[in-house]
Amino acid sequence: MRFATKPRLAWEMIAAALDAGVEAPWVTGDEAYGQDPQLRAALEARGTGYVLAVACSTRVRINHGRTSLRADTVVGRLPVTAWQRQSAGIGAKGPRYYDWAWIRIGTGNRHHLLVRRNRTTGELAFYLCWSPTEVPLAELVRVAGxxxxxxxxxxxxxxxxxxxxxxxxxxxxxxxxxxxxxxxxxxxxxxxxxxAPEPPADTYHFARSRDPITLTVPEIRHLLVTVFRPPAVATARLLHWSNWRRHHQATARRSHYRRRTRWIDHETTLEY
Structure with a gap:
């Protein structure tokens, strides 16, 4: 066996999956993979889009490839209007909202530098992106999340x-x-x-529901252990505790979503 870097091993697995007919329109990964130009080039050659994290010191070419700057330097020149608030997906405590900006880099229209800014701490994260066709910012944010x-x-x-x-x-x-x-x-x-039932279109209404949360992996594991290793208590009591736990978790979720909603509304009011 010869030594291979993490990006090389990743590409071998990705190539094997694509060759086997796995439909994967996007690849995402951390800086260990985003910093490797050979991995990015191989993905582009196969027509697979990517959103890969990179360091702030990564140099990108702007102005149709005429100027080379560090990623954090490019961000420092962005106007306030370049930032858009979008959710990177649903987290344990509700939508994960960040400020996002994207800048076309290189000479084409399909390479972008994507920047995420934490709305509380101001911490920045950077991604190099490529897609076989033009896509909106929301799609890149979704893949990053x-x-x-x-x-x-x-x-x-x-x-x-x-x-x-x-x-x-x-x-x-x-x-x-x-x-x-x-x-x-x-x-x-x-x-x-x-x-799990079909997720409703209104996520916030779903989060405020009085119903218990659906069965989770930990809860199912707990119930299976109880079935195969019966304790001294009755089954009805165990099911009662399972239902109580899920009601309690639903209450906690409603509180998180309510607080997150108030925070979002407050931020929106301040902006306007």
Missing amino acids: ARWSVEECFQTAKGQVGLDHYQVRHWTSWHRHITLAMLALAFLTALAADA
């Missing part, structure tokens, strides 16, 4: 199915553990998805 679901997936796998709970020294034993853990998580996720 998709990384959150990947991180959440790893966290859930570690907490619910013991993805990182192993002490092995050999490839075969490690591969067996990881495969079984991923299979267990896929099984629980499929059960949770099957039990």
Whole structure:
């Protein structure tokens, strides 16, 4: 086996998935992948769009490729009107709103520098983007926010199915553990998805609903453990506690969404 960098390993996996017929219009990743020009070039050659994080020191070419500047220098020259508030997706406490700006870079119309600004701390994050066709800012924001679901997936796998709970020294034993853990998580996720109703169009109305939250992966795992290892208490009592927990979680969600809504309305009032 020869040494290969993370971007090289990533491209080998992406290429294998594309060759197998997996439909993946976008690729997103952190700075370890965004800083690699060979990975970006390979994705463009396959017609796969990307939104890849890069460092603030990354140099980009603006003015139709005539000027080369650091990404953070370009942001410093943007007018106030360049920033737009958009949600990067639904988080645990409601929509994840940030300020976003995008700048065309290079000589074409499909390369962009995407910048995210935290509305509270002012912290900036930078992304290099390319798409086979012209897309709106909202689509790039959506792809950038998709990384959150990947991180959440790893966290859930570690907490619910013991993805990182192993002490092995050999490839075969490690591969067996990881495969079984991923299979267990896929099984629980499929059960949770099957039990979940169709999401309504009005997300805030859904968040304020008095109904308990839908069955989650942790809750399903807890119930399955109870079924296979019956405790001393009655089943009806366990189901009662499960229903109580989900009602309590629904109450917490309503509070988070209500606070987030007031904060958004307050920010909008100040802007106008």
